Each structure stands twice: as structure tokens, then as C-alpha cells.
Amino acid sequence: MERETIEKARAGDMGAFEAIYREHAGMVFGVALRIVGRVEDAEEVVQDVFVSVHRSLGHFQGKSSFKTWVYRIAVNMSLNILRRGRLARQSELRMPEGAEFEDGRNTFEDRLAVEEREVRVSELLELLSPDQRACMALRVSAGLSYEEIAQTLNVNINTVRTRLRRAREVLLKARAQRR
DSSP states (O other): OOHHHHHHHHTTOHHHHHHHHHHHHHHHHHHHHHHHOOHHHHHHHHHHHHHHHHHHGGGOOSSSOHHHHHHHHHHHHHHHHHHHTOSOSSOOOOOOTTOOOTTOOOSHHHHHHHHHHHHHHHHHHHTSOHHHHHHHIIIIISOOOHHHHHHHHTSOHHHHHHHHHHHHHHHHHHHHHHO
């Protein structure tokens, strides 16, 4: 994100803030969905994140990248939802009404296969602790490096490595048990 756009948004330029939203909303949604497991809750996180970003732009100091700062807000809000117990134990992943598949497939069988895969991924993520889920979401969905994840979560890089290793162990064990 260009520093100029951030400065304009700080000064109250709604067009600049909309540009920030357009650039980051999809990534925030993807990370939130992997952490909270439900489309409705991920949408709520996105709204809350950008309300917070708008209110807190004046506090962004540039010590980390803007993307890292936004991700930190998204992860914290997602984890807060999990910790407050606002989510049902059984995660339910549904496509929002009117949503289109980005890959262009349009047959019923293709849609069903995509939805089934997403449900399986969601069920597997339910096996992870919230901290492990956050690390996996940032690594897989957002494509962040270990260093970026450590900055986003404000933890040591070795903690990130440990959480990801343990998460992979849990997922591999679950896969072995399904066979």
C-alpha cells in the first residue's frame, strides 16, 4: 500500500480508504474464514476490521508493513470471536447467496465438489488450536512468510515454526485416521 494513499485516508479521503479496503478485504476475508470457519462470521470480521482500521489509521506508525498491521487486526478479531465462544462447535461453511465461483466452473457436480472440499478443510481446521489455526491461515491463505506471520501475531519466529509444525502433525494424524 502506498504511503500516499494511507496519508490521504488518514486525512479523511474516503476514496483513499475505499482503495485500502479493495486492496485488503479479500485477503482479510480469506484469513478470517480459515480461522473462524463460517462465512457469516468471516464477513463480520471483515466489517469489524475495516471499522477498526478506519478509526486507528492515525495510530499506524509504519514500524511494520501496512499489510502486516491489517492482518494483525484481522487475526486478533478472529481469535476473539473464537475465544468468546460465539461460534457453534460445528463449523458450517456455505457459499453466500449469489456468490460466483472464481474458477469458472458451473456444473452442479463441480460446485458440489468445491463445497465438499471446503467443508473438509473447515473440519480439519477445527482440530487445531486457535493459535495454530491463525498461523495456518496466514501461511496458506495469505501466503505470508514465517517472518511476516511472527510480526503479524507479535510472536517469536520459532513460535510460528512450532505452531505450524504441530498443526501439520495434527492434520497428518487426522488424515491417517481417515484411511
